[in-house]
Amino acid sequence: MSSLRVALIASARHPITEPFAGGLEAHTWGLAHALITRGHEVELFAAPGSDPALRARELPVRTVALSPAACSDASMPSATWMREHHAYLSLMLDLARDGADRFDIVHNNSLHYLPIAMASALRVPVITTLHTPPTPWLESAIQTHDRCPVVFTAVSRYTASAWHPVVPAARVVRNGIDTGVWQAGPGGSDLAWSGRLVPEKGPHLAIRAARAAGVPLHLAGPISDAQFFEEQVAPLLGDGVDYVGHLDRHELAHLLGTSAAALVTPGWAEPYGLVVAEALACGTPVCGFDRGALAEILTPDCGRLAPPGDVDALAALIPQVMQLDRHAARRRAERFCSLERTADAYTALYDEVAR
CATH class of the missing domain: 3.40.50.2000 (Glycogen Phosphorylase B;)
Incomplete structure (x- = not known):
């Protein structure tokens, strides 16, 4: 199998580094490391502070310069929501502009809706892993297309079944752990x-x-x-x-x-x-x-x-x-x-x- 250029989209909220904030971050780190070890060219788009050994590139998590009028509007969401929205919007616009020249695959391993909603703007295939039960934002993003161009995987049969009404053909690819790091111990009493x-x-x-x-x-x-x-x-x-x-x-x-x-x-x-x-x-x-x-x-x-x-x-x-x-x-x-x-x-x- 030839080397592939992979854009791996991760969380904008938690850095992909140890100690991990949760299972999603641990899985993303492990997958990126495994792909690099196999000779693939991976660019990890992740939160600031992510492991530099993974050739991580910071998502453009910039504070949006909103006007006082916009900030006082009744529809104004939290600052965290705005930062994440702006980061993924900027990333997807960048990938729409020149992603096909830089990557063979875009793998969305985040929980954000924009990589799905904007997938049709890219000239490179997009894979999204479903890590959670159905959420309204992701279901809405999927249904913005008459035929969603994204290839979906799910982390278990259970998760694939939960998403089946809107994603009837998700492939099950279970998360894995490095059994060289997680080694058998002698046990104990606690x-x-x-x-x-x-x-x-x-x-x-x-x-x-x-x-x-x-x-x-x-x-x-x-x-x-x-x-x-x-x-x-x-x-x-x-x-x-x-x-x-x-x-x-x-x-x-x-x-x-x-x-x-x-x-x-x-x-x-x-x-x-x-x-x-x-x-x-x-x-x-x-x-x-x-x-x-x-x-x-x-x-x-x-x-x-x-x-x-x-x-x-x-x-x-x-x-x-x-x-x-x-x-x-x-x-x-x-x-x-x-x-x-x-x-x-x-x-x-x-x-x-x-x-």
């Missing part, structure tokens, strides 16, 4: 939870389940909702439950690899669940809520799922999961969740679409 500390990830529910099971728990991740953390998480810390901070990949791999099991407690329909793949790669079985795509990743020999939101049922499963075979968890990650599989799928799709 539990681990990782992710963004926000209500939809349910860290407070993980604490309640761990306490009910009588097993110590270590939580790791960025405090993305400070009010939620202070009101719902911090009061539950102590007495066998601690918050160990926002860790980089190597630190998190050590935490997971030295834990008996990982708790995954989404309060929403998880589109994929990168934290599940990371735990399995570390040889750590998973105990979680059966929401979204988690059941696509886990098999009975590496995890158990409780009904959504049922803390007591989750607590009852914890002792079972702690006894599962760590080698089986690692094998599942290698065969189903590897970054190599993800990169294989995307490079094959790039080659197909760019022909």
Whole structure:
């Protein structure tokens, strides 16, 4: 397969660098790194502060010089919304002007609507990965075309099914993790939870389940909702439950690899669940809520799922999961969740679409 020139569009809100703000940023970093390693020419359009090793180019995140009259208008959105809108608008206009001379493929890995809405202005194929459940902005962008020119992928069968009414032909390409970084550990006696500390990830529910099971728990991740953390998480810390901070990949791999099991407690329909793949790669079985795509990743020999939101049922499963075979968890990650599989799928799709 010949080398391809890829424009990879990422988030304008969070830099693509460690420690990652969330699973989307971690996935984007991994994909960019894998493509570069394979000899492809990648330009990553991302937020300021992104990893320079990925040849990242800052999205033109400029403060818009709006007049006092515009700022006082009833329709004025937040400053963050305006900055993101302006960044993606500027980028898509740049790509419409000379993108075909610079790239073979534009891969939109952001959650913004403009790369979809403006895809028809480009003379280069556009691929968009669907990372979330349907949103009104993206559905609107898709329907601005009689026939949307974008090729869509989805990160799980569950996510593809959720988008089916407006994107009936999304191809499933699951997110992957670097199993060379996320290596199997010896296990331990405690539990681990990782992710963004926000209500939809349910860290407070993980604490309640761990306490009910009588097993110590270590939580790791960025405090993305400070009010939620202070009101719902911090009061539950102590007495066998601690918050160990926002860790980089190597630190998190050590935490997971030295834990008996990982708790995954989404309060929403998880589109994929990168934290599940990371735990399995570390040889750590998973105990979680059966929401979204988690059941696509886990098999009975590496995890158990409780009904959504049922803390007591989750607590009852914890002792079972702690006894599962760590080698089986690692094998599942290698065969189903590897970054190599993800990169294989995307490079094959790039080659197909760019022909």
